[in-house]
Amino acid sequence: MPGLIRGVARTAVIAGTATAVSNNVSRRQAARWSSQQEPQYAEPQYAAAAPAAPQQGDKIQMLKELGELKASGVLTDAEFEAQKAKILAG
Numbered sequence: 421m422p423g424l425i426r427g428v429a430r431t432a433v434i435a436g437t438a439t440a441v442s443n444n445v446s447r448r449q450a451a452r453w454s455s456q457q458e459p460q461y462a463e464p465q466y467a468a469a470a471p472a473a474p475q476q477g478d479k480i481q482m483l484k485e486l487g488e489l490k491a492s493g494v495l496t497d498a499e500f501e502a503q504k505a506k507i508l509a510g
Contacts, residue, residue: 482507 483504490500 479507479510 486500486503486507489495495503
């Protein structure tokens with residue numbers, strides 16, 4: 421029994437040491453990589469133009485497609501009405 425406990429203790433020490441060394445190496449590599457990266461300058465972000473309201477013909481086409489989705493059972497009545505309201509409002 422004492423040999424078994426000694427073996428378990430030795431394994432625990434080895435595993436703990438290996439974990440500590442691995443963590444130190446990982447931290448050192450991460451620090452080295454972050455210092456090697458050149459600063460990346462962000463280009464100014466411009467607000468995207470709001471999408472143009474759909475043309476009348478586009479709205480009709482979208483409503484037709486919406487009706488087909490409802491007829492095929494993909495959309496519920498509530499989903500259909502919500503999407504229709506968005507299309508007509510836009």
